[in-house]
Amino acid sequence: MKESESKEICPWCDTEIVWDEEIGREEQCPHCLNELSNYRTMNVDLDLEEDETRSKSVNKSNSPKENAAEDIEDINTPILDSFISKIEPKTDDLLQYEEGVYHYRRKQEESFECSNCHDFMIMVGDQEIKKDEFIPYVPVSQAQGILQAPYKLNLYICPSCFEMKPVLSEQDRLKMMDALKKQQEK
Structure with a gap:
């Protein structure tokens, strides 16, 4: 195996990870402890007017539950991930909750990362x-x-x-x- 194949960059903290050829590839970063295989990106659209227009233009032939499920699939944030699996989808409530958290957090002088899920508190x-x-x-x-x-x-x-x-x-x-x-x- 080549030396370059035993090196990897953590997509979460940009730390170079050199792993042992005998043991194999690391499953989580030894520096930030995030998973290396399930790295996902998220695009956040901060234009709220465009979001309202998009949610109103959802195909009206679908049932309300299907429309809500489609909207939730578009929203892939850490704040909502835990709720989606536990409650019946109420997209507007969850969006309002997420927006409230975002605006509240912006007014804080300092914030800490949660030791459990790594979201900001x-x-x-x-x-x-x-x-x-x-x-x-x-x-x-x-x-x-x-x-x-x-x-x-x-x-x-x-x-x-x-x-x-x-x-x-x-x-x-x-x-x-x-x-x-x-x-x-x-």
Whole structure:
């Protein structure tokens, strides 16, 4: 086998993958852990007026269920994939949901990737942790821990699989970083 046949570029993260000739081709990228064989592309049309015209011009001779199924086949996004197999197709509801997620996500300052399905999460609120709800870890040689209550967590939810992720608020991250810096100075 030639050396060039044992190399591959991951279509997800553009990392070069060199695999062992004896073991064979990798099934998933060792860097981003995405499947290498099921890579799909998606074209997104952001012109909403054209989408409305296209959905109105669907062949009227088909039954409503067939029209909805045709529309859903045109929509191949991660947000909708999990719903299509679970509920009866309601194209307008799913499109409105996807558009709502898109517009909501654009207004966020930061976003995290879901560890479960790799879609980007949306922030849904904050949770304040009070002193009586948190016991900080304090190493033997230290006077106090690096994170002190009260502190605030930003809560994120994945719009595809609905997994929830708490993330320390930016203000409390800075406090924790200062506490760690002070630990170095001692």
